[in-house]
Amino acid sequence: MEENFITDSKGRRSRTSSRAERMDLKAIVSSRRCCREFTSQAVLNEQLDRMLDMTRYAPTAGGLQSFDVVVVHREQRIASLADACKQPFVKGANVVLVFCANNDRAAKYGEKGPNYAVQDTTLAACYAMLAAEDEGLSTVWVGAFDPKEVANIIGAPSGVIPEVIMPVGFPTEAEEARKTGPGHRTKDLDELVHDEQYGERILHHEPLAH
């Protein structure tokens, strides 16, 4: 790997990966868009495996990995998930991942446990989402559903709470065109980032946009 150095705002030098490698991640992150229309092309098992494998590398509270992923292939079960979300487009996905917070695994954190489990779960889902992008697949993050209904569909025990439903597949041409169309609309950084104290504006960041 080619090694470069960066200097932080305090003048400290540290090693970083080559610019080319960082560009790859940048391209993946900035080109990802949610997709709600998929072709019938099957997601390959090895693509799915690589996506799922990536979840293991997400940071988690105490390294406890308080999340589970249920992989749903069966058409009937996917349809039930779509009904539970009241979002019919979910039916069009090739495979659907249900990311669940595992409260039992985070139990040692007491009252804070469920919150940590949710954070672990959403990080894992985010890693899977970016890995999908790297595979040429598309996804959408679905958070609007009744967790009890979804838990019932996937047979999750109590303490295992569905948090994110992620349809996965190949995007239709229209979705692909939308992705490469006019830029991703995001807030300006100065609306999101504060300098030292809340409300103090910070500027001069290099935007991620391509």
Ligand SMILES: Cc1cc2nc3c(=O)[nH]c(=O)nc-3n(C[C@H](O)[C@H](O)[C@H](O)COP(=O)(O)O)c2cc1C
């Ligand atoms: C917590 C959360 C919940 C979401 N819930 C839904 C949902 O229920 N249905 C849906 O179609 N999209 C849902 N989305 C996707 C957002 O609408 C989408 O990410 C947002 O509009 C930005 O678009 P982009 O993903 O293309 O950048 C959700 C996203 C997040 C992070």
